[in-house]
Amino acid sequence: MKSILVPTDFSDCATAAIRTAADIARNTDAEIRLLHVYERPIYGFVDMSVDHEQNRKIKADLWEKLHEAEKHPSLEGLEVNSSLMWDKPAWEAIAHEEFKDHDLVVMGTHGASGFKEMFIGSNAEKAVRLSKIPVLTISKHEKTFSPKKIIFASNFYREVESVFGTIKKLAHQFNAEVHFLKINTPGNFEATWYSERTMKEFAERVGFKNYVPNIYNDENVEKGILNFCNSAEPDMVAIATHGRTGLLHLINGSIAESVVNHFDLPVLSIRLEEVESPTGVIFPY
Known part of the structure; x- marks a missing residue:
């Protein structure tokens, strides 16, 4: 840096x-x-x-x-x-x-x-x-910024690989433990074995071994991240954002923006690279 x-x-x-x-x-x-x-x-x-x-x-x-x-x-x-x-x-x-x-x-x-x-x-x-x-x-600075526990909340699809390098470097710089977090919601539910496999394959693709996998169920992703962090007590949250604008943003919103607006923790947000998809949905592959 x-x-x-x-x-x-x-x-x-x-x-x-x-x-x-x-x-x-x-x-x-x-x-x-x-x-x-x-x-x-x-x-x-x-x-x-x-x-x-x-x-x-x-x-x-x-x-x-x-x-x-x-x-x-x-x-x-x-x-x-x-x-x-x-x-x-x-x-x-x-x-x-x-x-x-x-x-x-x-x-x-x-x-x-x-x-x-x-x-x-x-x-x-x-x-x-x-x-x-x-x-x-x-939002506040109560102590020296030296994160030892970073929560990386993601779907762990291939679209997220481009942003993980920044998180990886920061974790290495501060000798921090990285916790992978997958939030399951009623509208977007995955079996535990599938989420664990997705995280494992993601870690292999980005060359990152020392991570702690976590799967948490909640009514929506934002609440899931907040409630998990309340119990896990991390020093920082990292999350990717699609950078939506205009009507698409008003309709779909952004998890990253919502987290930033309502969390007291430091939040690292990294914009995803543009990915073309005819359906507007990116699947793991």
Whole structure:
């Protein structure tokens, strides 16, 4: 890992993300880039022209805050720089060409609920859906980020092989134990022997031997992951996302986004590569 991008709004959640990114950077020799986005002030709703004088003052103040954030005690001794962007939400800014070569995005999440969750969502939720870079979301930072027990929740089909490399590297870096988790639901039930075989064959294909298989039954996948984690007490959850957008996202939703929005644990979300399927369903093969 060479570089970590950390969007910040200078909140407590953003500070938790900075501290987590610092912990990761110390273990991987990565550099950190802080990113803040804002909307430029305008004169009114008619001509929508930018108030340049006011904008200069705002930029100067924001750069001062970014430079102050660079001095956070957790970042001491690390290579840190900052970027300032405008007129873009954070989830759109991280997809900018300037940041495409970063290996990981670490961002705080405030969560969202109800009407806002359905139609707007949180910045972290949208970043999970749209970012092509793996996103680690943090809601709080109570201790040094050094995961020793990682839950990888998946169907363990071939489509997921492309994302496991990131999880594998992170587990190796922190000497973490990886637990494979398959959630069985009433609408998508598998026999235990079949799920165990699917996990075993997945592990063989990705060259990963030291995993702990787990099969958990619940009414839906999100509740299954949450309830399993409540008893297993992991340090982090890893999950893949299809990155759905538009009407398809509104209808089908995203397990990864829902987990990010409702979990206190650090959640690593990795977007799956595009896979063509005439039926829209990917089967194990």
